[in-house]
Amino acid sequence: MISVGLFNYWACMVLMMIGLYTAIARPNLIKKLIGLSIFQVSVFLLYISIGKVSGGTAPILAEGIVVYSNPLPHVLILTAIVVGIATLSLGLALVVRIGEAYDTIEEDKIIEQDLVND
Amino acid sequence: MTEIIDIVLLSFMIVLAIAVSRMQNLFMAAMMMGIFSFLSAIVFTLLDAVDVAFTEAAVGAGVSTVLLLGTLSLTTREEKVAQKNNALALLVVLITGSALIYGTLDMPNYGDPNAPAHKHVADRYIEKSGEEMEIPNIVTSVLASYRGYDTLGEVTVIFTAGIGVILLLGHIWRKEGKQ
Amino acid sequence: MRHQGIPRVVGKWFIPPILLFALYVQFHGDFGPGGGFQAGVIFAAAVVLYTLIFGLQATKQIVKPRIIEILVALGVLLYAGTGLVSLFLGYNFLDYTALDPAAPPHGQHLGIFLVELGVGITVAAVMIAIFFGFAGRRRLR
Numbered sequence: 001m002i003s004v005g006l007f008n009y010w011a012c013m014v015l016m017m018i019g020l021y022t023a024i025a026r027p028n029l030i031k032k033l034i035g036l037s038i039f040q041v042s043v044f045l046l047y048i049s050i051g052k053v054s055g056g057t058a059p060i061l062a063e064g065i066v067v068y069s070n071p072l073p074h075v076l077i078l079t080a081i082v083v084g085i086a087t088l089s090l091g092l093a094l095v096v097r098i099g100e101a102y103d104t105i106e107e108d109k110i111i112e113q114d115l116v117n118d
Numbered sequence: 119m120t121e122i123i124d125i126v127l128l129s130f131m132i133v134l135a136i137a138v139s140r141m142q143n144l145f146m147a148a149m150m151m152g153i154f155s156f157l158s159a160i161v162f163t164l165l166d167a168v169d170v171a172f173t174e175a176a177v178g179a180g181v182s183t184v185l186l187l188g189t190l191s192l193t194t195r196e197e198k199v200a201q202k203n204n205a206l207a208l209l210v211v212l213i214t215g216s217a218l219i220y221g222t223l224d225m226p227n228y229g230d231p232n233a234p235a236h237k238h239v240a241d242r243y244i245e246k247s248g249e250e251m252e253i254p255n256i257v258t259s260v261l262a263s264y265r266g267y268d269t270l271g272e273v274t275v276i277f278t279a280g281i282g283v284i285l286l287l288g289h290i291w292r293k294e295g296k297q
Numbered sequence: 298m299r300h301q302g303i304p305r306v307v308g309k310w311f312i313p314p315i316l317l318f319a320l321y322v323q324f325h326g327d328f329g330p331g332g333g334f335q336a337g338v339i340f341a342a343a344v345v346l347y348t349l350i351f352g353l354q355a356t357k358q359i360v361k362p363r364i365i366e367i368l369v370a371l372g373v374l375l376y377a378g379t380g381l382v383s384l385f386l387g388y389n390f391l392d393y394t395a396l397d398p399a400a401p402p403h404g405q406h407l408g409i410f411l412v413e414l415g416v417g418i419t420v421a422a423v424m425i426a427i428f429f430g431f432a433g434r435r436r437l438r
Contacts, residue, residue, distance in 0.1 A: 004121050004124060004125065004228045004229070005227055006225065006227065007125060007128070008128065008228045009219075009222040009225060009228070010219055010222065011128040011129070011132060013215055013218045013222065014132055014215070015132060016215075016218070017212075018132070018135040018139055019135070020211055020214065021139065021207060021208065022138075022139040024207050024210070024211075025207035025208070026197070027198070028144070028198065030144055030186070030189060030190070030193065030197075031144065031147070031197055034138060034147055034148075034151055034186075035139065037151060037182070038135050038138065038139075041131075041154065041155065041158050041178070044174070045128075045161060048161075048165045048167045048170060049165060049228060050233070050235050051166075051167065051235065052165045052166060052228065053166075053231045053236060054228075054229030054230070054231065055229075055231075056231075058166045058167070059166070059244065059255075059256040060168075060254050060255050060256065060328075060330070061247075061255075061256065062254065068244050068256070069167070070235060070236050070240040071240065071243055071244065071256040071260055072240050072260065073167075073235070074167045075257055075265060075268075077170050078169050078170050078173050078261065078334060079261070079269060079334065081170065081173045081177050081334075082177060082334045082420060083272050083275050083276060083279075084177075085177045085178075085182050085185075085338075085424075086275065086276045086279035086280065086423060086427075087279050088182060089182075089185050089279065089283055089427045089431075090279045090282045090286075092185055092186070092189040092431070093282070093283045093286040093287050093427075093430065093431075094286065095189060095193065096192045096193060096286075096287060096431070096434065097286055099193040104194075105194060106197075106198050109198075168330040169330045169331070169335075171330075172330050172331065173334055173335050173338070176335055176339055180338070180342050180345075181338055181342060181345070181424055181428075184345055185427065185428070185431060188428070188431035189431065192431070192434055249402075250402065250405065251402060251406075251409070252402040252405070253327045253328070253405070253406070253409065254327070254328050254329075255327055255329060255331075257330075257332075258326050258327050258331075258332050258409065259327075259409065262332075262408070262409040262412045262416075263391075263393060263405055263412075266380070266412065267390075269376075269416065270376055270377065273376055273415070273416055273420075274373060276420060277372075277419055279423070280369050280419075280422070280426050280427060283426065283427045283430050284366070284426055284430060287431060287434050288430060
């Protein structure tokens with residue numbers, strides 16, 4: 001039997017940092033939003049990993065089962081996923097409007113155009 | 119056995135995230151994000167979060183891919199090559215990451231039944247929701263009843279985001295033919 | 298995809314079961330995995346599939362944007378309204394015991410049913426509205 005130990009949390013942190021790097025280092029606005037999505041999924045994974053109880057089952061009451069995983073993180077993350085897609089689409093809508101106004105969605109080009117206009 | 123699957127899937131997700139991050143072709147990146155979401159849904163199932171896995175599979179692998187592709191068709195498919203020096207970003211990320219990993223060292227082991235997270239209100243939900251609600255799915259009773267305020271707030275956020283998108287891209291109620 | 302035969306035929310077979318599955322997930326969420334959030338997204342996915350196969354024009358004739366707009370607000374209203382009913386009956390906000398004080402679990406059932414229905418309506422309508430927003434916009438250049 002292999003013990004996972006803290007591996008789940010470390011994997012979440014690594015994913016989180018990949019997402020953060022994509023969001024801050026890539027100039028493309030869609031790529032930034034994809035980075036934020038990766039970041040988001042890593043946070044979901046972190047919460048769900050904390051809620052796991054070894055030997056437990058899914059929190060749906062049934063005869064003969066004593067150990068359930070913690071239902072509270074599940075509730076929080078379940079709603080957060082749907083809120084996440086709603087806010088992601090708001091961000092994408094903003095990207096579309098920026099693309100129409102500036103004719104590019106690269107951050108550095110947008111800043112250049114702003115400087116020229118000032 | 120589940121531990122091995124868990125480790126393998128998480129490693130897949132890390133590899134996939136790095137690939138998405140390095141990819142110039144945004145179309146490919148959007149499709150890869152679909153796979154990434156699907157993998158995370160499988161991990162959620164392993165971690166007993168069936169409701170969450172269900173949502174992630176429907177949202178992440180379905181709707182969000184469609185929306186990303188819709189945006190790509192309205193803007194551009196290729197990311198411009200930016201050969202800037204990102205050493206500063208990398209440094210910030212490395213420092214933050216090592217601080218966070220240092221933080222996890224104090225956390226209880228994965229699956230520890232005596233972790234503080236399981237000692238607060240979760241026991242009460244598991245023990246009492248059966249007789250108070252007479253509903254087998256604890257997640258539903260916590261979502262809709264015990265934590266109804268939270269969910270009302272979340273629904274309001276979704277509502278607001280929807281109104282925002284309608285205002286930003288809103289041709290949906292205009293007659294076709296008019297621009 | 299409007300002129301391709303196979304997606305049209307397969308889509309015609311698949312969309313009704315998807316809609317039915319969304320309703321099952323909505324109303325069976327008390328007993329198994331599921332609930333308003335998932336059901337709303339699945340319902341919207343069926344509409345998205347219909348749009349991909351038959352085009353935006355045809356979809357807008359079935360799923361009227363005006364109605365979607367009303368539904369976006371109606372779901373939140375149903376949710377908050379359930380809370381207000383329990384408030385006016387002399388209980389706490391969103392305390393579903395108020396709906397049937399003689400048998401609290403029955404009141405809880407009714408309350409959870411209404412609240413999940415509100416969530417499902419809002420999520421489905423918002424997702425469809427967002428998709429229509431992206432699909433209806435034309436590339437300017």
